[in-house]
Amino acid sequence: xxxxxxxxxxxxxxxxxxxxxxxxxxxxxxxxxxxxxxxxxxxxxxxxxxxxxxxxxxxxxxxxxxxxxxxxxxxxxxxxxxxxxxxxxxxxxxxxxxxxxxxxxxxxxxxxxxxxxxxxxxxxxxxxxxxxxxxxxxxxxxxxxxxxxxxxxxxxxxxxxxxxxxxxxxxxxxxxxxxxxxxxxxxxxxxxxxxxxxxxxxxxxxxxxxxxxxxxxxxxxxxxxxxxxxxxxxxxxxxxxxxxxxxxxxxxxxxxxxxxxxxxxxxxxxxxxxxxxxxxx
Amino acid sequence: xxxxxxxxxxxxxxxxxxxxxxxxxxxxxxxxxxxxxxxxxxxxxxxxxxxxxxxxxxxxxxxxxxxxxxxxxxxxxxxxxxxxxxxxxxxxxxxxxxxxxxxxxxxxxxxxxxxxxxxxxxxxxxxxxxxxxxxxxxxxxxxxxxxxxxxxxxxxxxxxxxxxxxxxxxxxxxxxxxxxxxxxxxxxxxxxxxxxxxxxxxxxxxxxxxxxxxxxxxxxxxxxxxxxxxxxxxxxxxxxxxxxxxxxxxxxxxxxxxxxxxxxxxxxxxxxxxxxxxxxxxxxxxxxxxxxxxxxxxxxxxxxxxxxxxxxxxxxxx
Amino acid sequence: xxxxxxxxxxxxxxxxxxxxxxxxxxxxxxxxxxxxxxxxxxxxxxxxxxxxxxxxxxxxxxxxxxxxxxxxxxxxxxxxxxxxxxxxxxxxxxxxxxxxxxxxxxxxxxxxxxxxxxxxxxxxxxxxxxxxxxxxxxxxxxxxxxxxxxxxxxxxxxxxxxxxxxxxxxxxxxxxxxxxxxxxxxxxxxxxxxxxxxxxxxxxxxxxxxxxxxxxxxxxxxxxxxxxxxxxxxxxxxxxxxxxxxxxxxxxxxxxxxxxxxxxxxxxxxxxxxxxxxxxxxxxxxxxxxxxxxxxxxxxxxxxxxxxxxxxxxxxxxxxxxxxxxxxxxxxxxxxxxxxxxxxxxxxxxxxxxxxxx
Ligand SMILES: Cc1cc2nc3c(=O)[nH]c(=O)nc-3n(C[C@H](O)[C@H](O)[C@H](O)COP(=O)(O)OP(=O)(O)OC[C@H]3O[C@@H](n4cnc5c(N)ncnc54)[C@H](O)[C@@H]3O)c2cc1C
Ligand code: SF4
Ligand code: SF4
Ligand code: SF4
Ligand code: SF4
Ligand code: FES
Numbered sequence: 001x002x003x004x005x006x007x008x009x010x011x012x013x014x015x016x017x018x019x020x021x022x023x024x025x026x027x028x029x030x031x032x033x034x035x036x037x038x039x040x041x042x043x044x045x046x047x048x049x050x051x052x053x054x055x056x057x058x059x060x061x062x063x064x065x066x067x068x069x070x071x072x073x074x075x076x077x078x079x080x081x082x083x084x085x086x087x088x089x090x091x092x093x094x095x096x097x098x099x100x101x102x103x104x105x106x107x108x109x110x111x112x113x114x115x116x117x118x119x120x121x122x123x124x125x126x127x128x129x130x131x132x133x134x135x136x137x138x139x140x141x142x143x144x145x146x147x148x149x150x151x152x153x154x155x156x157x158x159x160x161x162x163x164x165x166x167x168x169x170x171x172x173x174x175x176x177x178x179x180x181x182x183x184x185x186x187x188x189x190x191x192x193x194x195x196x197x198x199x200x201x202x203x204x205x206x207x208x209x210x211x212x213x214x215x216x217x218x219x220x221x222x223x224x225x226x227x228x229x230x231x232x233x234x235x236x237x238x239x240x241x242x243x244x245x246x247x248x249x250x251x252x253x254x255x256x257x258x259x260x261x262x263x264x265x266x267x268x269x270x271x272x273x274x275x276x277x278x279x280x281x
Numbered sequence: 282x283x284x285x286x287x288x289x290x291x292x293x294x295x296x297x298x299x300x301x302x303x304x305x306x307x308x309x310x311x312x313x314x315x316x317x318x319x320x321x322x323x324x325x326x327x328x329x330x331x332x333x334x335x336x337x338x339x340x341x342x343x344x345x346x347x348x349x350x351x352x353x354x355x356x357x358x359x360x361x362x363x364x365x366x367x368x369x370x371x372x373x374x375x376x377x378x379x380x381x382x383x384x385x386x387x388x389x390x391x392x393x394x395x396x397x398x399x400x401x402x403x404x405x406x407x408x409x410x411x412x413x414x415x416x417x418x419x420x421x422x423x424x425x426x427x428x429x430x431x432x433x434x435x436x437x438x439x440x441x442x443x444x445x446x447x448x449x450x451x452x453x454x455x456x457x458x459x460x461x462x463x464x465x466x467x468x469x470x471x472x473x474x475x476x477x478x479x480x481x482x483x484x485x486x487x488x489x490x491x492x493x494x495x496x497x498x499x500x501x502x503x504x505x506x507x508x509x510x511x512x513x514x515x516x517x518x519x520x521x522x523x524x525x526x527x528x529x530x531x532x533x534x535x536x537x538x539x540x541x542x543x544x545x546x547x548x549x550x551x552x553x554x555x556x557x558x559x560x561x562x563x564x565x566x567x568x569x570x571x572x573x574x575x576x577x578x579x580x581x582x583x584x585x586x587x588x589x590x591x592x593x594x595x596x597x598x599x
Numbered sequence: 600x601x602x603x604x605x606x607x608x609x610x611x612x613x614x615x616x617x618x619x620x621x622x623x624x625x626x627x628x629x630x631x632x633x634x635x636x637x638x639x640x641x642x643x644x645x646x647x648x649x650x651x652x653x654x655x656x657x658x659x660x661x662x663x664x665x666x667x668x669x670x671x672x673x674x675x676x677x678x679x680x681x682x683x684x685x686x687x688x689x690x691x692x693x694x695x696x697x698x699x700x701x702x703x704x705x706x707x708x709x710x711x712x713x714x715x716x717x718x719x720x721x722x723x724x725x726x727x728x729x730x731x732x733x734x735x736x737x738x739x740x741x742x743x744x745x746x747x748x749x750x751x752x753x754x755x756x757x758x759x760x761x762x763x764x765x766x767x768x769x770x771x772x773x774x775x776x777x778x779x780x781x782x783x784x785x786x787x788x789x790x791x792x793x794x795x796x797x798x799x800x801x802x803x804x805x806x807x808x809x810x811x812x813x814x815x816x817x818x819x820x821x822x823x824x825x826x827x828x829x830x831x832x833x834x835x836x837x838x839x840x841x842x843x844x845x846x847x848x849x850x851x852x853x854x855x856x857x858x859x860x861x862x863x864x865x866x867x868x869x870x871x872x873x874x875x876x877x878x879x880x881x882x883x884x885x886x887x888x889x890x891x892x893x894x895x896x897x898x899x900x901x902x903x904x905x906x907x908x909x910x911x912x913x914x915x916x917x918x919x920x921x922x923x924x925x926x927x928x929x930x931x932x933x934x935x936x937x938x939x940x941x942x943x944x945x946x947x948x949x950x951x952x953x954x955x956x957x
Pocket of ligand 1: 083125243
């Protein structure tokens, strides 16, 4: 019997501070046993439980893409007990990861379609994974137009800045970066909130266009009417939820929205599915 | 106690009709014996569900914390004192409340009654003459109410409400400290040697499953985040380690010191029958002896562990 | 089915024999009430009991259980690498006197712990190594409603052996291979013939003593969101609830847990503890947002889970076997029978329902 609670041991290979306020760091992990990397085979949109022995376990979206080999990456916001401890850890330290867990963005459905990715704040992690995945030379031709709308409070709060710039320079991806406000005269991207930029730059919600939306509740709340206006039907709006989790495998009972478990049946749901469940997220 | 129930209904209906309150908090008949349910009535039909007898044990002060409505509320001696504590601690305003005072004759102990019954109790009759009749499938038994009172009720010296707007019955005769010794049990424990004390508390807590029902039933435990639930820093572990179980009980008792009115809701709610009053009663005794203090007797003074007095009996504080 | 006659004079001897291969658990009286506890050498189960106050679920699913262990000593090889504790043993154990309703809770809980994608090894191993010697119930409590909750006082479908108390002897139905093995180990082999009619009569007598019931026929048909939004059900019930969690802790079919890490000396432990949907902490996010932040939301989760989500998800009845413990122990008398009947009779058009306890 496979024990779903045992984490794979990993070593912290690299830690990168992402934002100017130092509240977000990206951790790159390498598996201690190379065969575990095989077993940890994932799709963009899934998450894992990061396990720190003696401290606890937390669910975190996988920020690296399945097309990137030899490591896995997570970007973590410092907030409570486990995340604070993690932020104090050093390269070389040993910990564990357990997963991959949950479902993923519906890549089969998205093939041959236009994809617009809308992200805000630090909920951009699995979206990074998705972008890298779609831009992989093997995969790019599977998708039609790709739009990315990503916003943060200020330029210093944007994640993955180097990558953002390199995506903006490409011609096979429409990149719309925005910040709430900015007094830097050199700033070449948008200023304004994500919903507004979506309204201006977002493609029309045709039959073969899907939106993936990830961000703080307030952003989601105001983006939804915009997508409505652009013509996106509920089944073509895809969202990823966060609920408090422990087991990640549908057993401990806390993350449910109605009869669905966010950890096992989600975290990815269409808006259509969400409208049929209690709003307990 | 038919007349109690009738009077309560009459007063409640009047208060709602005259629009003096938005709701009246009382009890309705439970679906199982010995268990009435805290219940709020907002109209005349709902008031008709009200009941009062010796199975109304859960403290109603629990249900007014931070509420904004105008509330009518039944209050026995201990309940009225908890309401007073709430007022002092700013958890409700006196002006919001219309207190229907209930001179109390004590609540029966469901553990004791169950232990006396020859099988499951299907009904309980409170004769209002000092006796209780319990009936089951193959038995019927009448017992002296005094013998089956909850322990806190049998040693209670504040049976009449201390604050109220109107009484639902005539005041009852108070028991005097000379007749009943409220601290007899505490004294027994105090007389034990340290080893025996340790063994006593160990045994007392051995069945605790740390469900925290005792805390949740307590009107004093209104903290939005209890120290046992805090994760950063995490003061107490969450499995059933004995040290953690003790830490919970010791600290909770101290948080209630000088505020606890010995209403017994904690003991009544414990699913495994632990007498957590062994802790709280000791602290009540200490507060009386050291500070001449009893909780909730007025709506102005803050509890002793919350205030500083130059004549404090402890040296270290001066 | 094979039925064996066990003379009560031979009962103790049989128990001594099975003690050699099984560790034994049975009802014992503690202070006021019965609990299921390990039977020490020579200790006999007290079979004169109605049911244990708290459900025996902890035999298979302990309240606090170490699931992983590691060294916190940098010199050692498993430093900060969690493994299953090697000293975890799953010795054959036999539970004597478990009631049919509690045995019937096991398949209900198993649907959660044994799924196509994941299997909980701790629950399953404990379950597999446990032999259940049940005791049919001739004098059910007034608050039991097992017969309308998919169980019954003589329900033997989830037992290995079912004992029927027959004055100077027990009749023992041997139901499974595990049961056969235990009976053999005990040396109980005196076949009872021609008693099928008598057992059937005893069964129907016992069933007729169950006075209360729940109506569940309509639950699956009720639209989920209508029930969820039925404030006429939830508001009054939630008022009295003090969120103490007693109902879920004593319930044989509640399975929720928390996972915590603790360090003792130079060892790290990952421990799972029972948890309850009644506690605000259960769902609290680090951002302080709480999707079930109100008492009403938490109370609703408990009943919606047991009586609607579970019903829809597994299409196998309700997540309750009618043992009546939560009814007896809720300090403010929140009665699942009443809520179940309200949910079953709820009419979304008029937002009304019938609040009956029968
Ligand atoms: C599917 C999913 C993906 C996520 N992805 C990311 C990510 O990429 N980056 C990131 O920074 N954060 C992410 N989160 C949120 C992250 O899990 C919480 O911030 C984290 O659990 C807080 O843990 P803590 O111990 O620091 O906080 P504390 O408040 O001390 O929490 C204690 C425990 O509560 C639980 N918990 C508390 N808040 C949450 C929460 N919001 N979600 C889930 N469990 C919680 C955890 O089990 C945690 O161990 C994700 C959450 C989910 C469910
Ligand atoms: S109610 Fe009883 S079992 Fe629960 S925490 Fe309190 S003392 Fe322990
Ligand atoms: S036992 Fe009763 S009061 Fe306690 S949480 Fe359950 S329903 Fe609420
Ligand atoms: S919900 Fe109540 S009656 Fe049903 S199995 Fe659980 S404790 Fe027993
Ligand atoms: S009722 Fe609550 S505690 Fe019980 S299994 Fe369901 S969610 Fe878990
Ligand atoms: S995290 Fe345990 S059920 Fe979802």
